[in-house]
Amino acid sequence: MLDDLEELVTCESYSADHAAVARSARVVAEQGRRLLGAPPRTLVTGGVTHLQWSFGTPRVLLLGHHDTVWPMGTLKTHPFSVRDGVARGPGVFDMKAGLVQMFHALALLPSLDGICVLVTGDEEVGSDTSRALIEDTARACRAALVLEAAAAGGALKTGRKGVSHYDLAVHGRAAHSGLEPEKGVNAATELAHHLLALRHLTDAVTARTGPGTTVTPTVMSAGTTTNTVPARAELSLDVRVPTRAAQEAVDDLLRGLTPHHPGARLEVGGGPNRPPLDTDSSQQLFALADEVAIRSGLGPLRQTSVGGASDGNYTAGVGCPTLDGLGAVGDGAHADHEHVVTAAMPPRVQLLAGLVEAIR
Template sequence: MLDDLGELVSCESYSADHAAVARSAEAVAEQGRRLLGARPRTLVTGGVTHLLWSFGTPRVLLLGHHDTVWPMGTLRTRPFSVRDGIARGPGIFDMKAGLVQMFHALAGLPSLDGVCVLVNGDEEVGSDTSRALIEDTARACRAALVLEAAAPGGALKTGRKGVSHYGLTVHGRAAHSGLEPEKGINAATELAHHLLALQSITDAVTTRTGPGTTITPTVMSAGTTTNTVPARAELSIDVRVPTPAAQAAVDDLVRALAPHHPGARLRVDGGPNRPPLDAEASRRLFALAVEVADRAGLGPLQQAAVGGASDGNYTAGVGCPTLDGLGAVGDGAHADHEHVVTAAMPPRAQLLAHLVGALL
């Protein structure tokens, strides 16, 4: 398993580099061919490479991704390594170890009839080119098992917040900041009013739908030179919501933002991306996982609800029962301390094999 893990981690797959993602897809496809005995269908949509294995009539979907957030060249400073039971490398926890565990779990089953495996190449950037494929595949299955990394302590993920992304653009009017600033409309100052308004939106949504919604300003820019009143300002907004009602309420309130200065103009782009993964979508699958883990001596299992989203949000959103976090045990997704606990890899693969077997 460690050899296979090193092979995948050492093939960089930065989401924005489609050629790198294609190379990674070939490495994943070859590993799957060796362990599952079949090559996948290779599907390229919008330049992004996805892989699909299907054995018989699909009943159980195993879902993962092979792209990572790490720019090309990261391996030079953070190469794959294993030391004192800890494996490190870009994308190892999120989520190449999960792919390795999945392949080894399926390789141990007596039959793969009814199994469908989908590994997409753009999860880290919202799965824009693979969402339809994920949802269509999930609609045909009775259960979706997501190989994203586990929550702290190895807990399975039985709830995820939904995600919305917005871009707010303010159009003002430029003027010389020393000679005639009064003739300008300062887009940066206008944007500041809306930054403060986002907290009011959070409070309003909480009052309407309950706690758990977060609205976070992330990337912001304004102006062109130090002696010019900014004519344009831009803000990216990350929204996490616990319920569809909260997601709809945020959308209504963000789109209702109006200019503070009568001469300014606002434009709102974006909207809901992933629906919430409600705990009810995972309840029966988690109970089954607890049962098979106890029988196999792999328990006890814990569960957790998390703020991050995954493609499991999409499968649950189309009504397919979904259990997430079945992948690696470790820590540091998207961070320099990203790592995997190697001793946990075989039992996690065993758990997945028992669970797939029970579902089939």
Template sequence: MLADLEELVSCESFSADHAAVARSAQVVAGQGSRLLGARPRLLDIDGVTHVQWTFGTPRVLLLGHHDTVWPVGSLATHPWSVKDGIARGPGVFDMKAGLVQMFHALTSLSSLDGVCVLVTGDEETGSATSRALIEDIARGCSATLVPEPSAPGGALKTSRKGVSLYDVTVQGRAAHSGLEPEKGVNAATELAHQLLALQAIADAVTASTGPGTTVTPTLMSAGTSNNTVPAQAELNVDVRVPTAAAQDAVDQLIRELVPRIPGARLRVDGGPNRPPLAPDVSRKLFALAAERAERLGLGPLRQAAVGGASDGNYTAGAGCPTLDGLGAVGDGAHADHEHVVTAAMPARARLLADLVGALR
């Protein structure tokens, strides 16, 4: 398993670099072919490469991704290593170890009939090219198992927040900031008003639908020089919601934003990206996983609700029972300390194999 993990981690697969993702897809396809005994379909959708195996009529979908947030060249600063039972490297935790565990889990089964494996190439950027494919497969399945990284301590993820992404653009009017600032319309100042309005939206939705909604301004830019009234300002907004009702409420309120400064114009682009993965969608699958873990002597399973989203949100939104976080035990997804506890990998693979066998 460690040799296979080194192979995947050593092939960098930054989401925005489609050539790197295509190379990674070939490595994933080769490794999966060797372990599963079948060649996959390589699907190029708008330049992004996804990998799919289908055995018979799918009833169980195993869903992962091979793209990472790490730019090509990150191996130079975050090299592959295994020391004292800890594996490190770009994407090792999110989620290349989960892919290795998945392949080895399936290898242990006597038959793969009824299984579909889909490894996408754009999960980290919102799955724009793979969403329709994911949802279409999920609608025909009775369960989706997602070997994404576990929550702290190996907990499975039985609830995920939904995600909405917005781009707020303010158009003002440029003017010399020393000679005639009064002739300008300051887009940066207008954007400051909108920042406060966004916080008010989060408070209002929390008051009406319950806790858990966050509206977070992220990237901002304004202006062209230090002596010019900014004519344009831009803001990216990351929204996380616990329920579909909260997602709808935030969307409505953000689209109702209006300029506060005379002469300023406001445009809002974007919207809901991933629906929430609600706890009831995972309840029966988690109960089954807990039962099988006890039988295997793997100890009591824990579950967790998390703010991050995955492609499991899409399968849940499509009405397919979904259990997430079945992948690696470790920490540091997207961070310098990203790592995997190697001793946990065989046990996680055994649990996944047992679950697939029970669900097919």
């Protein structure tokens, strides 16, 4: 497994570099062919390469992704290594170790009948080209098992917040900031009013639907030159919600924003991306996984809900029971200290193999 992990990690697959993702897909495809005994169907949508294996009539979907957040060349500063039982490298935890564990778990089964494997290439950037494929596949299955990395201490993920992305654009009026600033409408100042008011929006959503919603300003820009009243300002928002009701409430409130200055104009773009993965979608599968773990001497298991989203949000959103976090045990997704505890890989392989058999 460590040899396979090194092969995947050293083939960099930054989401924005479609050629790199295509190269990575070929490496993943070859590992899958060797361990599953069959080549995948290669699907290229919008320039992004996805892989799919289907055996018989699919009943269990195993879902993962091979793209990473790490720009090309990261291996020079974060080389693959295994020392003292810890594997490091870009994407090792999120989620190339999960792919390795998945292939090796399936290789243990006497038959692959009823199994569908889907490995996408754009999860880290919102799954725009793979969402329809994920949802259509999940609708035909009785369970989706997501090989994203485990939560702290190896806990499975039985709940995930939903995600929305918004772009606020303020249109003002330019003017010379020294000669006649009063003739301008300062888009930066207008945006600042809305920025400060976002905390009240969060309070309003909490009052309507309960706690757990976060509205986080991320990227902001305004103006063109230092002596010009800004005619345009932009703000990106990352929204995380525990329920669909909260997601809808945020959307209603943001689209209801009105300008503070009568001469300004406000545009709200974007919207919901991933629906929440509700714990109700995971509980029966978690209970089954816990039984398998205890029977195999691996349990009991732990579960948790997290703020991050995955493609498991999509599978749960179309009504397919979903269990997430079945991948690597470690820490540091998207961070310099990203790593995998290698001793945990064989037990996770055993757990996944037993769970797939129990579902089928």
